[in-house]
Amino acid sequence: MEEEEFELVANALKSYEMDGVIATNTTLSREGVEDSVYAQESGGLSGAPVRNRSTAAIAALHRHLKGALPIIGVGGITEPFDAAEKIEAGASLVQIYSGFIYRGPTLIHESVKAIEPLLKK
Numbered sequence: 001m002e003e004e005e006f007e008l009v010a011n012a013l014k015s016y017e018m019d020g021v022i023a024t025n026t027t028l029s030r031e032g033v034e035d036s037v038y039a040q041e042s043g044g045l046s047g048a049p050v051r052n053r054s055t056a057a058i059a060a061l062h063r064h065l066k067g068a069l070p071i072i073g074v075g076g077i078t079e080p081f082d083a084a085e086k087i088e089a090g091a092s093l094v095q096i097y098s099g100f101i102y103r104g105p106t107l108i109h110e111s112v113k114a115i116e117p118l119l120k121k
């Protein structure tokens, strides 16, 4: 999505008085995994390859929402640092799917520890 599109989405979320927004989901793009033997598989790509684009989408939405409603940051959180990065980009909460499958509940505990100091700022 382009910056103007993020602005349109943010304005729609505000005008329809949405309680929150989850940014983002999986992607059909294969950017960054072109060389993988699985690159041609159909379906949504999740996990580490979507991390940076997801964080950029959170930051873009945050620029336009300016705290009007909470952003739930999701996409490519496989380390505690990744969860903190989403909060720093403007998310109020984080969601973990693929990372949870591979790392298990430890990732939740570690992510809480990484996020806590940021929330106290």
Ligand SMILES: Cc1cc2nc3c(=O)[nH]c(=O)nc-3n(C[C@H](O)[C@H](O)[C@H](O)COP(=O)(O)O)c2cc1C
Residues within 6 Å of the ligand: 024, 025, 026, 046, 047, 048, 050, 074, 075, 076, 077, 095, 096, 097, 098, 099
């Ligand atoms: C197997 C699988 C099933 C999913 N099912 C849903 C779903 O039913 N609804 C939804 O909104 N997102 C669904 N997602 C997307 C995840 O909620 C999440 O947005 C995405 O996987 C990116 O986060 P991650 O990198 O932590 O996996 C699914 C993802 C995976 C891998």
